[in-house]
Amino acid sequence: MTIVCNGERLEALAGATVSSLLETLGIASGRVAVEVNSRIVRRDEFPRLALRDNDRVELVHLVGGG
Amino acid sequence: MKTESLTIGGRSYSSRLIVGTGKYPDLDIMRLSIDASGAALVTVAVRRIDLSQRGGGRSLLDYIDTSRVALLPNTAGCTTADEAVRVARLGREAGLSDLVKLEVIGDERTLFPDNEGLLQATRVLVKEGFTVLPYTNDDLVVAKRLRDAGAAAVMPLAAPIGSGLGIQNAVSLRLLLEEIRDLPVIVDAGVGTASDAAMVMEIGADGVLMNTGIAGAGEPIKMARSMRLAVEAGRLAYESGRIPKKLYATASSPMERLVRDDS
Numbered sequence: 001m002t003i004v005c006n007g008e009r010l011e012a013l014a015g016a017t018v019s020s021l022l023e024t025l026g027i028a029s030g031r032v033a034v035e036v037n038s039r040i041v042r043r044d045e046f047p048r049l050a051l052r053d054n055d056r057v058e059l060v061h062l063v064g065g066g
Numbered sequence: 067m068k069t070e071s072l073t074i075g076g077r078s079y080s081s082r083l084i085v086g087t088g089k090y091p092d093l094d095i096m097r098l099s100i101d102a103s104g105a106a107l108v109t110v111a112v113r114r115i116d117l118s119q120r121g122g123g124r125s126l127l128d129y130i131d132t133s134r135v136a137l138l139p140n141t142a143g144c145t146t147a148d149e150a151v152r153v154a155r156l157g158r159e160a161g162l163s164d165l166v167k168l169e170v171i172g173d174e175r176t177l178f179p180d181n182e183g184l185l186q187a188t189r190v191l192v193k194e195g196f197t198v199l200p201y202t203n204d205d206l207v208v209a210k211r212l213r214d215a216g217a218a219a220v221m222p223l224a225a226p227i228g229s230g231l232g233i234q235n236a237v238s239l240r241l242l243l244e245e246i247r248d249l250p251v252i253v254d255a256g257v258g259t260a261s262d263a264a265m266v267m268e269i270g271a272d273g274v275l276m277n278t279g280i281a282g283a284g285e286p287i288k289m290a291r292s293m294r295l296a297v298e299a300g301r302l303a304y305e306s307g308r309i310p311k312k313l314y315a316t317a318s319s320p321m322e323r324l325v326r327d328d329s
Contacts, residue, residue, distance in 0.1 A: 006114040027115060031127050033159035040155050058114065060156050063126055064096065065111025065142050066086030066227070066255075066277030 001053035018046040021057070033060045072273045074250055075165070075197035075218035077136075079106040082267070083297045084138065084252065085290070086277025087126060095286050097129040102290035103280065109138045109167050112157040138199070140167040147186035154191055166191060167221070167254075167275075168200040177227045181208045185215055192216035201254050204238040209246050219249055221275060224266060225256025228278040232262035236269070243270045260289075260296035267300025268308070 003012050005021070012021060018041055022029050034041040035058040041049055051057065071078045085105040090096035100108055108130065130137070139157030144150035147170060154166040170187055172180030184200050185208075191198050197218045202208050204222040212220050222242055225231035233239060234256070243251055250272035257263050257276040266274050274297055283289035 006117055008117060010117075025115075025117060031125070031160055032115065033112070033156040035152075035156065038152070040159055042159070058156070059117075060112050060160060061115050061125065062110040062137070062139065062157070062160050063113045064086070064088040064090065064093075065140055066088045066109055066275075 001051070003051055003053075003055045003057055005057040006059055012051060016051045018049045018051065018057075021051065022046070022059070025059070027059060031061055034058065035060075072250060072252075074107075074199065077197075079136070080104075081106045081294070081297070082273040082301055083263075083294055084109065084254075084273060084275040085280060085293075086275070087130070088277055089281040090286060093124070093126065093129040096281070099280055099286045099290040100130065100135060102287050102294065104294045105135065107136045107138050107165075109140050109275065109277065110157075110161060111140055111142050112153050112160060136165070137161040137163045138165045138167050139163060141169045141187075143171070144169060145171050145180070145183075147183040147190070150183070150187040151190050154187070154196060155194075158196070164195060165197045165199065168198050178223075179203055181205070181211075184208075185211055188212055188215040188217050199252070204235050204242060206238070206242045206245055209242050209251075213246060213249055217249070219252050219272075220246060221252045221254035223255040224253050224262065227255040228282075229256055230258025230262075230279060230282075231256055232258055233265055233269075239266075239271075240269050257293075260292045263293050263296040264300035264303070267297055268303045270304050273297075 001012055003010050018034055037056050071080050072082045081104045083103055083105050084107045085103045086109045139161045141150040141153040144153055150170045170180045170183035171177050179202050188198050188200055199219045199221055200212050200217050201221045209220045224233045252273040252275055253266045253271045254275040257279045263274050280286050280290045
């Protein structure tokens with residue numbers, strides 16, 4: 001299936017969850033915030049939330065700013 | 067001698083100086099500058115993770131000791147209330163902080179706030195339990211509206227973001243400080259050097275927020291210390307009650323028993 005992650009199209013395995021996506025991308029889940037289809041996904045939902053074809057996923061973190 | 071601390075939304079911070087974490091030459095200089103500034107609250111921005119740099123490199127939070135310094139995520143770059151609300155929610159998840167420095171920008175070149183959007187977003191976020199610190203212009207009426215909307219502080223600008231011009235509209239800022247007494251007024255943006263920060267505190271601001279003034283200085287760590295001292299000096303001067311300004315001289319030494327040629 002294909003998802004759109006941070007504006008890029010990505011191939012993901014069927015049955016992928018938020019946790020497995022983060023793992024595949026090499027992103028530590030500690031300080032990341034996740035949105036799927038404009039809804040915030042809480043940290044405890046990461047292992048459970050299965051992604052579906054055409055989901056729009058945002059992965060954000062904190063960077064330097066004023 | 068210690069000035070009383072800054073309290074925002076029921077939480078107290080040991081410093082009246084809030085600093086940003088952007089635009090430093092590198093993250094080590096940022097870390098040392100935060101230390102030198104004495105700040106207990108630092109702003110951070112919320113951005114998409116760069117998927118091309120997967121896993122690589124250390125992140126900002128590896129350089130901030132969050133046991134000593136609280137995070138204040140911002141909504142910088144947002145131009146509508148909806149965008150700002152979305153980014154605030156993401157910032158809360160990423161930073162594990164209910165605090166938000168709310169920015170809704172209405173003009174690209176000046177980065178002046180869009181007050182209508184700012185008010186809308188403030189109302190939504192207050193309802194969701196955020197401690198909202200809106201970046202606003204130096205307009206008393208807008209500040210009152212933000213207060214009525216439930217903002218935990220108001221953060222008027224001294225001058226455009228990153229301009230380093232210092233206070234450009236002292237009368238507006240002073241009127242705002244006179245009238246908004248029931249929640250903290252933190253002057254945010256435009257501070258260029260230590261005297262600007264001292265001036266802001268002398269006229270009664272509860273705190274100052276700055277980023278470029280430190281990060282863009284020739285020696286950021288030294289400037290951070292300078293700003294710390296300026297904020298403390300300005301606050302002490304404010305609390306001490308300055309003398310009235312007069313046009314003519316008043317002698318400091320006794321005018322009696324002067325040594326004179328009596329011949």
